[in-house]
Amino acid sequence: MHEMGITQSILAASFDAAHNAGATRITEIRISVGELTETVDFALQFAFEALTPETMAEGATLVIRKVPARSHCNSCGTDYYHDRFEMVCPNCGSLDVTLLQGRELDIDSIEADDEPPSKGPATVIVTDEQPAEE
Numbered sequence: 001m002h003e004m005g006i007t008q009s010i011l012a013a014s015f016d017a018a019h020n021a022g023a024t025r026i027t028e029i030r031i032s033v034g035e036l037t038e039t040v041d042f043a044l045q046f047a048f049e050a051l052t053p054e055t056m057a058e059g060a061t062l063v064i065r066k067v068p069a070r071s072h073c074n075s076c077g078t079d080y081y082h083d084r085f086e087m088v089c090p091n092c093g094s095l096d097v098t099l100l101q102g103r104e105l106d107i108d109s110i111e112a113d114d115e116p117p118s119k120g121p122a123t124v125i126v127t128d129e130q131p132a133e134e
């Protein structure tokens, strides 16, 4: 389950950032996860709930923003959303395409303060970015 390693990396980076800011508690971590990372939301949630107790992120909220795959066609210039199996340009059928987004695995923001770490269960929220109108 690679989500455990991903979550460990996210937490390690978050702890570093919070420590550097002089914070003692992390209340929220927002991440962007591209559809093409093949990361399972439930597994991320499980990992976050398993790894945060007894840390400065205990009781924190993890907000997972799912990023759909989107590509640019180098033949006809169309930008389009697609799934991970179908990258062909829907306009002209070209395979000469450049991925614009969908491989993200980024920390967008961390909220931390100098209160004692919270007690209690973590919260995980999954949001879907809606494709913009073409």
Ligand SMILES: [Zn+2]
Residues within 6 Å of the ligand: 073, 074, 075, 076, 077, 078, 089, 090, 091, 092, 093, 094
């Ligand atoms: Zn095209």
